[in-house]
Amino acid sequence: xxxxxxxxxxxxxxxxxxxxxxxxxxxxxxxxxxxxxxxxxxxxxxxxxxxxxxxxxxxxxxxxxxxxxxxxxxxxxxxxxxxxxxxxxxxxxxxxxxxxxxxxxxxxxxxxxxxxxxxxxxx
Amino acid sequence: xxxxxxxxxxxxxxxxxxxxxxxxxxxxxxxxxxxxxxxxxxxxxxxxxxxxxxxxxxxxxxxxxxxxxxxxxxxxxxxxxxxxxxxxxxxxxxxxxxxxxxxxxxxxxxx
Numbered sequence: 001x002x003x004x005x006x007x008x009x010x011x012x013x014x015x016x017x018x019x020x021x022x023x024x025x026x027x028x029x030x031x032x033x034x035x036x037x038x039x040x041x042x043x044x045x046x047x048x049x050x051x052x053x054x055x056x057x058x059x060x061x062x063x064x065x066x067x068x069x070x071x072x073x074x075x076x077x078x079x080x081x082x083x084x085x086x087x088x089x090x091x092x093x094x095x096x097x098x099x100x101x102x103x104x105x106x107x108x109x110x111x112x113x114x115x116x117x118x119x120x121x122x123x
Numbered sequence: 124x125x126x127x128x129x130x131x132x133x134x135x136x137x138x139x140x141x142x143x144x145x146x147x148x149x150x151x152x153x154x155x156x157x158x159x160x161x162x163x164x165x166x167x168x169x170x171x172x173x174x175x176x177x178x179x180x181x182x183x184x185x186x187x188x189x190x191x192x193x194x195x196x197x198x199x200x201x202x203x204x205x206x207x208x209x210x211x212x213x214x215x216x217x218x219x220x221x222x223x224x225x226x227x228x229x230x231x232x233x234x
Binding site: 045046047048049062063064096098105106107108109110111113114115116 | 125157159161167168169170171174175178180212214215216220221222223224225226227228
């Protein structure tokens with residue numbers, strides 16, 4: 001059974017860097033043809049795609065985050081990480097990691113999600 | 124304002140049929156990019172409901188169906204049940220933005 005678990009600080013100060021980790025169990029992130037995504041959702045609003053990584057290629061990012069975001073894969077620990085710099089109150093949201101499964105479904109078909117982690121940006 | 128436009132809310136009585144529209148443009152749905160639909164129950168992560176416009180993952184009841192035509196897509200739910208009360212989001216890719224885009228979401232209320 002594949003599971004994703006997000007972890008990281010729940011409170012980040014403005015202008016600092018938000019750092020989250022997604023620990024994947026039940027499958028190796030370097031196996032198959034999966035993409036590993038980060039998606040966030042502010043309270044009361046719709047989800048917003050942040051970006052994704054494929055262990056054998058370059059990550060893809062939402063241009064709206066410009067140069068603030070970095071997503072990487074740690075195959076030795078089977079983890080995906082998210083770093084978002086220069087955060088502001090608008091970055092307060094629930095952050096999810098999700099598996100994209102094009103071999104079995106389609107591109108942008110996120111078939112497995114973590115439970116999400118709440119990140120608040122406040123001084 | 125979302126690139127993909129959904130009605131903020133829809134409602135229906137148990138057993139009825141409802142549809143949720145997702146209106147895009149020539150740079151996303153109209154460009155041929157697939158539409159996926161997600162269901163989000165309160166306090167939980169979104170769940171994949173429909174992929175590649177009209178396909179259901181295993182375990183999703185056949186009461187849920189999707190379609191796509193031109194620059195829009197639709198999700199239909201027949202035989203409404205109380206457990207269907209949730210937020211529904213469409214998703215596609217936008218070539219002008221070079222990004223995955225979600226619709227603004229539709230809250231389904233089962234009366």
